[in-house]
Amino acid sequence: MNTPARQGAIQILNKVPEVTLYFWVIKIMCTTVGETAADFLNFDLQFGLTATSIVTSVLLAVFLVMQLRRKSYVPWLYWVVVVLISTVGTLITDNLVDNFGVALETTTIVFSLAIAVTFATWYRSEKTLSIHSIFTTKRELFYWAAILFTFALGTAAGDLAAEGLKLGYANSAVMFAGMIGFVTLSYYGFKVNAIGAFWIAYILTRPLGASLGDYLMQPNTNGGIGFGAAVTNAIFLIGIVGLVIYMTVTRKQIEE
Numbered sequence: 001m002n003t004p005a006r007q008g009a010i011q012i013l014n015k016v017p018e019v020t021l022y023f024w025v026i027k028i029m030c031t032t033v034g035e036t037a038a039d040f041l042n043f044d045l046q047f048g049l050t051a052t053s054i055v056t057s058v059l060l061a062v063f064l065v066m067q068l069r070r071k072s073y074v075p076w077l078y079w080v081v082v083v084l085i086s087t088v089g090t091l092i093t094d095n096l097v098d099n100f101g102v103a104l105e106t107t108t109i110v111f112s113l114a115i116a117v118t119f120a121t122w123y124r125s126e127k128t129l130s131i132h133s134i135f136t137t138k139r140e141l142f143y144w145a146a147i148l149f150t151f152a153l154g155t156a157a158g159d160l161a162a163e164g165l166k167l168g169y170a171n172s173a174v175m176f177a178g179m180i181g182f183v184t185l186s187y188y189g190f191k192v193n194a195i196g197a198f199w200i201a202y203i204l205t206r207p208l209g210a211s212l213g214d215y216l217m218q219p220n221t222n223g224g225i226g227f228g229a230a231v232t233n234a235i236f237l238i239g240i241v242g243l244v245i246y247m248t249v250t251r252k253q254i255e256e
Contacts, residue, residue, distance in 0.1 A: 031209025034086025040229035089151025111153035154206020169215035
């Protein structure tokens with residue numbers, strides 16, 4: 001028998017999408033947009049790093065409140081928050097490195113520790129890190145905090161690999177893709193912990209998306225293809241919108 005409380009819990013669970021192939025494809029595209037959108041606003045539109053950070057942070061706050069107030073999963077709203085939190089996470093790292101002179105090695109370590117603390121606090125409070133059990137606002141806040149730190153860490157790790165270690169954007173993207181492939185193989189082939197595999201893969205998609213975005217966006221002299229921020233943004237935003245519309249329509253058909 002479903003009590004009102006249980007029914008409410010079921011509704012809120014639907015705020016987080018199922019982890020499917022579409023989920024991962026959109027997630028990677030969102031991470032790429034987070035990298036290129038920050039550069040587009042900062043350099044192409046000449047907002048500057050500080051103004052870009054303020055604008056995107058305000059937008060994130062607005063849409064995050066909308067997301068938290070919803071009682072069911074709304075695809076477009078969820079993925080708008082992911083794109084914005086990806087951009088803000090990128091800008092946090094960029095501000096630390098460019099405005100405050102913090103080394104990429106340091107930011108990588110700091111955000112790794114921040115994620116570890118977030119997970120430890122989350123697990124201590126809720127006894128689980130599963131995204132399939134997010135049926136309270138408290139758990140959703142832990143979820144978004146973890147995602148923010150994964151994006152900040154991914155930016156630092158991606159830049160450290162491509163620029164600090166001189167691997168280049170293409171080689172960095174291949175490296176992180178290989179690491180995700182190893183995690184996938186470990187999960188399906190050796191049945192490693194599903195929650196651990198999910199979060200490791202989630203963290204790794206950020207530097208993959210950042211390296212891919214930089215490779216497409218940066219000029220040839222910097223080791224990229226030279227599409228520029230505007231074109232790269234447009235390509236991935238169109239892809240995200242198309243897939244979100246598809247997921248929204250197919251979800252409605254399933255519910256009907």
